[in-house]
Amino acid sequence: MAPTSMAQALNAALRDAIAEDERVVVFGEDVGRLGGVFRVTDGLQASFGEDRCFDTPLAESGIAGFAVGMAMAGFRPVVEMQFDAFAFPAFEQVVSHIAKMRNRTRGAVGLPIVIRVPFAGGIGGVEHHCDSSEAYYAHTPGLKVVAPATAADAYSMLREAIDDPDPVVFLETKKLYWSKQDIELPTTTEPIGRATIRRPGRDATLIAYGPTVPLAVAAAEAAEEEGWDVQVVDARSLVPFDDETIAEAVRGTGRCVVLQEAPGFAGVAAEIAARVQERCFHSLAAPVLRVAGFDVPYPPPKLEHVHLPGVDRVLDALARLQWDDQPDAKWLDGVRSQEDAA
Amino acid sequence: MEWLPSSSPVRLLEQPDPDYALPEASRLLAAYRAMVIGRRFDAQATTLTKQGRLAVYPSSRGQEACQVGAALSIGADDWLFPTYRDSVSLVSRGIDPVEVLTLLRGDWHCGYDVPSARTAPQCTPLATQTLHAVGLAHGESRKGNDTVAMALLGDGATSEGDFHEALNFAAVFRAPVVFFVQNNGYAISAPLAKQSAAPSLAHKGIGYGVRSEQVDGNDAAAILSVLDSAVAHARAGNGPFLVEAHTYRMEPHTNADDAARYRSPEEVEHWQQRDPISLLERHLRAGGHLDDATAERIAGEAEEFAARVRTRMQEEPPVDPEDLFRHVYAEPTPQLVEQLAQLRTEQEAL
Numbered sequence: 001m002a003p004t005s006m007a008q009a010l011n012a013a014l015r016d017a018i019a020e021d022e023r024v025v026v027f028g029e030d031v032g033r034l035g036g037v038f039r040v041t042d043g044l045q046a047s048f049g050e051d052r053c054f055d056t057p058l059a060e061s062g063i064a065g066f067a068v069g070m071a072m073a074g075f076r077p078v079v080e081m082q083f084d085a086f087a088f089p090a091f092e093q094v095v096s097h098i099a100k101m102r103n104r105t106r107g108a109v110g111l112p113i114v115i116r117v118p119f120a121g122g123i124g125g126v127e128h129h130c131d132s133s134e135a136y137y138a139h140t141p142g143l144k145v146v147a148p149a150t151a152a153d154a155y156s157m158l159r160e161a162i163d164d165p166d167p168v169v170f171l172e173t174k175k176l177y178w179s180k181q182d183i184e185l186p187t188t189t190e191p192i193g194r195a196t197i198r199r200p201g202r203d204a205t206l207i208a209y210g211p212t213v214p215l216a217v218a219a220a221e222a223a224e225e226e227g228w229d230v231q232v233v234d235a236r237s238l239v240p241f242d243d244e245t246i247a248e249a250v251r252g253t254g255r256c257v258v259l260q261e262a263p264g265f266a267g268v269a270a271e272i273a274a275r276v277q278e279r280c281f282h283s284l285a286a287p288v289l290r291v292a293g294f295d296v297p298y299p300p301p302k303l304e305h306v307h308l309p310g311v312d313r314v315l316d317a318l319a320r321l322q323w324d325d326q327p328d329a330k331w332l333d334g335v336r337s338q339e340d341a342a
Numbered sequence: 343m344e345w346l347p348s349s350s351p352v353r354l355l356e357q358p359d360p361d362y363a364l365p366e367a368s369r370l371l372a373a374y375r376a377m378v379i380g381r382r383f384d385a386q387a388t389t390l391t392k393q394g395r396l397a398v399y400p401s402s403r404g405q406e407a408c409q410v411g412a413a414l415s416i417g418a419d420d421w422l423f424p425t426y427r428d429s430v431s432l433v434s435r436g437i438d439p440v441e442v443l444t445l446l447r448g449d450w451h452c453g454y455d456v457p458s459a460r461t462a463p464q465c466t467p468l469a470t471q472t473l474h475a476v477g478l479a480h481g482e483s484r485k486g487n488d489t490v491a492m493a494l495l496g497d498g499a500t501s502e503g504d505f506h507e508a509l510n511f512a513a514v515f516r517a518p519v520v521f522f523v524q525n526n527g528y529a530i531s532a533p534l535a536k537q538s539a540a541p542s543l544a545h546k547g548i549g550y551g552v553r554s555e556q557v558d559g560n561d562a563a564a565i566l567s568v569l570d571s572a573v574a575h576a577r578a579g580n581g582p583f584l585v586e587a588h589t590y591r592m593e594p595h596t597n598a599d600d601a602a603r604y605r606s607p608e609e610v611e612h613w614q615q616r617d618p619i620s621l622l623e624r625h626l627r628a629g630g631h632l633d634d635a636t637a638e639r640i641a642g643e644a645e646e647f648a649a650r651v652r653t654r655m656q657e658e659p660p661v662d663p664e665d666l667f668r669h670v671y672a673e674p675t676p677q678l679v680e681q682l683a684q685l686r687t688e689q690e691a692l
Contacts, residue, residue, distance in 0.1 A: 051484065057507070057511055057514055059507040059511070061473070061503060061504055061507055062504070062507035062510070065470060065472075065473025065504060065508070066473055066476055066477035066511055068473065069473065069477020069478035069479070069480065069481060069491070071477075072474065072477070072478045072481070073477070073478045073480075073485065074481065074485070075481050089503070092467060093470060093504075096467055096470065097467075097474070100451075101463075102672070103669045104450075104451040104452045104463045105452055105463060106452070106665070106669050107672075108455055108456050108457055109456050109457060110672055141670050142670055142671070144671070164672075165672040166672055193675070239675065240675035240676055241675075241677065242676075244676075
């Protein structure tokens, strides 16, 4: 067992995939000699040559559209979009073509493309470097969308994404690139489409993915001091989504908070909350709550700590879940006064 | 100055050109036949739209030299990346006309078998397919094949970012792609002057290092000759080639458009005088390669072709609601399996 960072695990996954399958090609901006701005593609060009790992002109729509043609020619492109918001010029190619080619051709042409998107914030980046774009992709049928939160998952899920016959938007949490885990590579974790329990607990369930997984674990540890035994579920895969594991987890606790870093309105957490509610209504002792970023453009570095959900915001949400024990909770007063007015 | 296109569009039917040879008469006769059939198909599709059998049809009447030239200048193993206006090109390529009309009829988004036809689905967003052509051409050449990809686009598409990214990628990777711009004068209602201030659209290749040429889009001989040399250039490993054809769309953008609002009858009449089929027919007759009997035979073939399309389009092939879920992912997600069950319940209740 060796301490391995998520960036190293991703690098190893790319390295192994290129070595094992001659159809795999890695390309994007600065992925060649530089090894990517986060060094995820470090050394790949030196080891495998420019045919297998190459720099493209600086044009994200070009990268995505070029990947469509490469995949039609039988390759398995793994492309890097340098930063989340830099991928937006490629949005049309991703949603209108990459997501739909299998459908348009009645299954005759699948596009096994992996779009690696370094996403989310908390790294002190200036604007356009810290956005959370998962809802845009998850809302588009035809794309799979995953967000690993551990080095082991990063390795295993990237290998699986590259082997997948369908396009996968692979969201890499920037602030977790350097987080380490004692693992032996290669490793295989749960398949894409499955959630996993990161921490057992009886009193409430926190559902997280990507950047909010370590936050959920930290909040659960802090809650322990308040005497709450809090469970943490890592959704891992947003599309396909593991309704079963997550519903079962929530039924076991009866209380649920969904965490995301992205603005809350119309976000993935809202979708998860709705799905949990539909499946667990009779087991719930409290409404499903969301903890999210504010509905504001991603803030400048000196304000991001205000915007991003932290342990306190999660603990506040957990406190609100105790409403049946605390009928005078403030938020309920608000609901009651609205009802009285109506 | 080898990158610079000719100062005026290449023409061959009415005058010789020092750089381009007149194609052989047999090839021109084959093009003539395909153009006559293509125009009849186009007219039939327009009628089917008026009858409500097609949701919409973007006519390419007047652009037959371009449509047919594109199909005839590439080989069976080459790839075509067409737009919604290029149905005649697909018919000339030998794709079943009813399968070509599937998109516009509303049965599915693409009716033909893309891999075996080596023809991408007809693209509705502008210029996005040009990047697919570049990626495919690069991929095929990486595999050691001498496949050429031809991307079709209109003048409006040259304003889109993807067109510029595609030219740049193609030049940097020396991808064997031919960008064939059919400049038909209007992007729906916006005239060329509102699209571009460049001396010609062919000039747009220069800045990217893409060899470019402009050609009279209503002169089938010039189209064939220029596209032949562009395809040969790409196939030989010399990188991409951009061809701009100056042509004119005689019909409105689609049946939903009112072209009288933005162009004059005089302008349409001017182009009517340069009808691509008439130009070629005059040339073939003058050279003794076409007589009344042959012209009548070809016209008869075109009528039969249209009649077959008409008959087959009167059939209403059943659509299968479960197809909705079959082609989203290779394996449906649990969510889609649930929704399929819901759909079945809904269908059984009918």
